[in-house]
Amino acid sequence: KQEVTQIPAALSVPEGENLVLNCSFTDSAIYNLQWFRQDPGKGLTSLLLIQSSQREQTSGRLNASLDKSSGRSTLYIAASQPGDSATYLCAVNYGGSQGNLIFGKGTKLSVKP
């Protein structure tokens, strides 16, 4: 069964700290992997998309890495800010006839001023 796990489930850090969110997936035959952010009661905002052939992607203070062979991805947030407080979701796309994304349950991040 294809599953996506995110650790930790919740994280609280002081402002300015660098942090890493982890995502693991059971089936390494992925098409691509996408990181999203969700604010309470809102939709999902796409942060980074990593294709299966890529090792990492960067956008501003965010860097996502992908290690297909070990079934892992990390999202690194540099110099965290209170505005980064949200739930971060990792989603795997296996392509083909499946089509849909498989989501982890997310990491709820709280950045304290």
Add this chain to the structure above:
Amino acid sequence: EAGVTQSPTHLIKTRGQQATLRCSPISGHTSVYWYQQALGLGLQFLLWYDEGEERNRGNFPPRFSGRQFPNYSSELNVNALELEDSALYLCASSKGQGGYGYTFGSGTRLTVV
């Protein structure tokens, strides 16, 4: 470029009634996906439509159904509403099978009383 738009934003229905949720994808996207996010639970895949056809379906009863129109917009219908159908329903769109990633709308909050 307009994003994925969903309507209505909020919907309150009585148990046993029917609910209709609507989604307009990003221009040029042919695939539409529906997800359910119940309180405290992760994102659960409901339906995938591409080029007007249902391509895949999640583990939901037949009273969850939908369709995709020639302009690629989509409708999700939930018949015989139950209290546990109360959730945030999110729509996403992509080009083909998500090789360029998925873009989500802001969701419809369905409350069944």
